[in-house]
Amino acid sequence: MKPALDLHSASLQLQGRAVLDEVSVSVPFGTHLAVVGRNGAGKSSLLRLMAGRLKPTRGQVLLGGLDLAALPGPQRARQIAVVHQHEQAHGQLRVRDYVALGRIPHAAAPPCESAQVVDASLAHCRLTALQDRRVGTLSGGELQRAVIARVIAQQPRVLLLDEPTNHLDLRTRADMLDLLAALDVTVIAALHELSLVQRFAHRVLLLDAGRVAADDAPARVFTPELVRGHFDIDVFHLPLPDRARPVAVFEAPEPVRSS
Ligand SMILES: Nc1ncnc2c1ncn2[C@@H]1O[C@H](COP(=O)(O)OP(=O)(O)OP(=O)(O)O)[C@@H](O)[C@H]1O
Numbered sequence: 001m002k003p004a005l006d007l008h009s010a011s012l013q014l015q016g017r018a019v020l021d022e023v024s025v026s027v028p029f030g031t032h033l034a035v036v037g038r039n040g041a042g043k044s045s046l047l048r049l050m051a052g053r054l055k056p057t058r059g060q061v062l063l064g065g066l067d068l069a070a071l072p073g074p075q076r077a078r079q080i081a082v083v084h085q086h087e088q089a090h091g092q093l094r095v096r097d098y099v100a101l102g103r104i105p106h107a108a109a110p111p112c113e114s115a116q117v118v119d120a121s122l123a124h125c126r127l128t129a130l131q132d133r134r135v136g137t138l139s140g141g142e143l144q145r146a147v148i149a150r151v152i153a154q155q156p157r158v159l160l161l162d163e164p165t166n167h168l169d170l171r172t173r174a175d176m177l178d179l180l181a182a183l184d185v186t187v188i189a190a191l192h193e194l195s196l197v198q199r200f201a202h203r204v205l206l207l208d209a210g211r212v213a214a215d216d217a218p219a220r221v222f223t224p225e226l227v228r229g230h231f232d233i234d235v236f237h238l239p240l241p242d243r244a245r246p247v248a249v250f251e252a253p254e255p256v257r258s259s
Contacts, residue, residue, distance in 0.1 A: 002062075002064050002065035003026045003027055003028050003029070003062075003064075003065075004027050004028065004029045004030075004031070004063070004064060004157055004158050004186040005025075005026075005027040005050055005061070005062070005063060005158055005186065005188070006025075006026045006027070006060075006061070006062040006065070007023050007024055007025045007026075007049070007050070007056075007059065007060070007061050007062075008024055008059050008060045008061075008062070009022045009023070009024055009058065009059040009060075010022070010023045010024070010049055010056040010058070010059035010060065010061055011023070011056060011057050011058040011059055012042075012045055012049060012054060012056055012057055012210075013057045014045070018210060019042055019045045019210050020042050020045055020046060020049065020056075020210045020211075021209075021210045021211050022059070022211070023042075023046065023059075023207075023210075023211070023212055024059075024212070025205060025212065025215060027158075027186055027188060028186075029157070029185075029186055030184060030185070030186060031186055031187075031202055031203060032180070032181060032183075032186075032187045032188075032189075032200055032201050032202050032203070033186075033187070033188045033189075033201060033202070033203045033204070033205055034189055034190075034191050034197045034200065034201035034203070034204045034205070034218075035047070035188065035189065035190045035191070035204075035205045035207065036190075036191060036192075036194060036197065036204055036205070036206055036207070036221075037206055037207035037208055037213075037230070038208070038230070038231060040209075041207040041208055041209060041210070042207050042209070042210040043162070043190035043207055044085065044162050044190060045210075046190075046207065047082070047160050047161075047162050047188065047190055049061055050068075050080075050158070050160055050188060051080055051082045051160050052068045052069065052071070052076050052080065053082075055069050063076070063079060063080065063158070064079070064157070074105060077104075077105035077154075078105045078106065078154075078155075078156070079156055079157045079158060080156055080157070080158045080159075080160065081102070081151035081154040081156035081158075081159050081160070082151075082160045082161075082162075083147055083148070083151055083159075083160070083161040083162065083164055084162055085162045085163045085166065087143075087147050089135065089136065090135050091134060091135050091136025092134060092135070092136065093134065093135050094131065094132055094133065094134060094135070095122070095127055095130050095131045095132070095133050095134075095135060095138070095146050095149075096118065096122065096131040096132065098135050098146055098150060099118050099121055099122055099127070099131075099146060099149045099150045099153050100114070100118050100153065101150055101153075102118075102121070102149075102150040102151055102152070102153030102154035102155075103117065103118065103153055103154070105154060106154075106155070114153075117153050117155065118153050120152075121149040121150070121152040121153040122149055124149065124152060124179070124182075125145040125146070125148050125149040125152070125179060126145065127142070127145055127146060127149055130142060130146075140167050140168060140172075141168055141169070141172035141175070141176075144164065144165075144168060144172070144176055145176070145179070147164075148164070148176070148179055148180070152183070156185060157185055157186060158185065158186045158187075158188065159180075159183065159185055159186065159187045159188070160188050160189075161180070161187070161188070161189040161190070162189075162190050163190055163191065163192060164176055164180070164189055164191075165177065165191065165193055165196070173193060173196055174196060174199060177196050177199045177200035178199065178200075180200050181199065181200045187200075189201075194222065194227075194231075194235075194248070194250045195247075195248055195249065195250055197218055197222075198218045198219075198222075198245070198248065201218055202217070203215065203216065203217060203218075204216065204217070204218050204221040204222070206221050206226065206230060208230050213226070213230055214226055218248075219245075222235050222237075222248055223235075227250065231250075232252075233250050233251060233252045233253070234250070234251050234252075234253055235248055235249065235250050235251075236248070236249045236251070237249075
């Protein structure tokens, strides 16, 4: 089977600046990929390339083996769903109608089929009881779940998320990533919260100044050497009795104090 998304030596220049440089990455169907890197490393730009919002200056982006740039918009919208860092508020809409916006690319589907998909999306995101509330009355965590329910209702093959856990407390962040981990589609998420990456990702793509610095399983990317070299912080892998795998703790080194 062709990979869901395939970037071949994709480079991106914006206003004369090299933002991405020869990025090659192949994401098979069903893979959950975390994109990490320091501020300005190019994570959002990479997601915008993958969404077809930007075209590579050089190289190619393929969706299911087809050139993304040549795909008609509606076909692209049926296959790729995007959650932006700052989602537009639809405060007056009821939660159910907001989630139903995800069905727009499937306008030709029978209404009863779309209603079933919306029901299932609400249930998956534990929003059934809140479906008649106005979006503007939801808490930050509930709103994020509604955003995810909307993109699940879109039934994409590839789901792209830019910092989906921003502004959420630690428990709600973990819930959000567990929700994404349970999805049987290709999920690519830019994440800053490194300690939560293993909760969701099969693979980690580490970007540094627009280049791929590592692309591997979380345990092979979050080594003390790579983490220190690319984030300037330390990582400690702590075995805990009730956890299946060591817990990764990320800590900035303490400042050197003069005595
Ligand atoms: N439209 C633009 N024109 C010029 N430069 C841009 C543009 N958009 C982004 N950049 C630059 O490209 C680089 C990568 O930006 P990008 O937003 O992709 O990084 P990021 O890893 O998502 O950062 P953050 O973690 O801070 O959100 C940055 O140096 C940014 O200033």
